[in-house]
Amino acid sequence: MRFTPGPTAVPESVREAMAEVQPNPDVEASFRERYDALRGKLARVYGASHDGIDEASHDVVIPGGEGILGLEAAIASLVAPGDRVLCVSNGIYGDGFADFVESYGGDATVVSAPYDEGLDRSAVADALESAAAEDDPFEVATLVHCETPTGTLNDIGPVLDLLDAHDVVTVVDAVSSLGGTPVPTDRIDVCLGASQKCFSAPPGLTTAAISDRAWERMEERDPSSLYTNFLPWRDVSEGFPYTHLNANVAALDVAVDRLLEEGLESVHDRHERAAERCRERVRELGLECYPDPDRCSPTVTAVHLPGEARTVQRRVREEHDVVLATGLGEMADDVLRFGHMGYNADVETVDRVMDAVADVLR
Template structure:
């Protein structure tokens, strides 16, 4: 087995795996499961300090993004796609599938979206049904200021869909100070459960909008409204993946019992970046660094494939490459959830250094040693 230090999925704790092995009932008929599911959803709202209703859907995190667009988009709707990363741009595909007209607001991929710039743009054109934006755009690792951006959108009467799949539970997200209408997450990132579930948090304003659409939602499986009255009616739109949800609940319990989770992620991320830069390697971003994933440029004299394969073959450690406009240009280290521990990150940096030096790429310091020292004592 590889040690997976990728940008997701991540390592899974033993008690989560054990929870998934508990004998399961029939989730369609067992009233106790409806209680368990609702209790788990309520805990998800509590965990993110939001009054929005949480829903767990059976499908990987992409399902939540598509479901948000499917449920809000009507044919001909103009939708603002805030694009400062590959996943930000990707929302346009979902908008088009459901008959909307995506309008891209594209900014620098190496920095967060500037709230003042967005506001100036909307002063000239704010005729949008809703807007999409990403909290942590995983391919680059950039973090956007969701409270600031969503409050600007709300000022212009624009609903918001936020992808925090790779942010939430590792990167603080102040939902109480934000105006998020649909927030999307996934099981396999900082929450550290296996892939296969998406969580969405839906505001009352979003539910009201969906109820008063002029046209039917053009999907069944990606239709958020099918979950609206599940508890009152004791009816799910499809058979829920009960073992996945049982494991997800344990992962959520793990998160809620960890008072230091955000501080640990921040320290791990800062020490990782510091060590890499001191070693003479180049981070991809200029600002807006994520606490869940670090993205560095592939050095000259080696390919991303050589780095990834070398680390797997020689050290049994798996990290991530990238795709789209960053294909072959960067590699990514995931230090989120169960990966956010000093021992595993130090081992990953040692493996990275060994792989680079095997190919004649000089590293200016002992990456693992520099990381450990910085993590324990702070930057010099």
């Protein structure tokens, strides 16, 4: 059993869709029809917290490429050399946005908070005010909704308020939250998702909901890449920028259908119940969440196991055939992560996994 925070377990119906004979995405109309229909379904998922995305203000595009493609493409499409970008971070992926900015010649300013704390709204306000006073404002800002390595769900609303007041174009990594908990997409210019997380489809597709303001800015840029560039996806009536991943699109289509058939409110409630059960079992084992449980995501729980995470991960896999993930970077041996997202957001599945962990810890 795989219980990792992505790639998640893939349901049988999704696997079967991927194994079917697929239309040629370059020449057959049936593929275009499926792609367009999937865009509409994803708009409903993106708009779950506010009755759908207004199609006049956001477009959903689905490029071929794993979720990191979306993070890089957002920067490549929006940031020209010398552009000032504010990277609001309390984790590895928040910090990583600054690396993308610098690789495309942008000027990144990182407002950091400790990985076990929330975003620093006060420091963001100070940075915005200082830039405005110097008449050198930030043009783009990046945030992460769910920092998967620490299981943190960030309260991005207050930061979005500040950025909106300063007319800053916003990019949000919602890869590990979209489809598992509401995302305020209507307040975000580029909201990024991916197939292999809460959708429980195979890795291979990025999703992005892009506002008119972001498209206009992209039109003004001169991206140095075709692949890491959202602009060619705005109008694919004459063909896709490159041969699309037809089997992956078929799989994601069925995966999204599963969510919509269940009902997005029910899906979100299911994730909350699974997360609550996981953390209840964590407490019973005498362990602590990382970070504070009040900031934990409904899609992933990180547990503090200093110096023991890799050993527990190995033994749970060898003795119980359950695959878990550890932390990343410096936390690789200090954090054990449980991915109760997508198909695995299920209380019975959580109990089976936690029984295995309890046996190993005994």
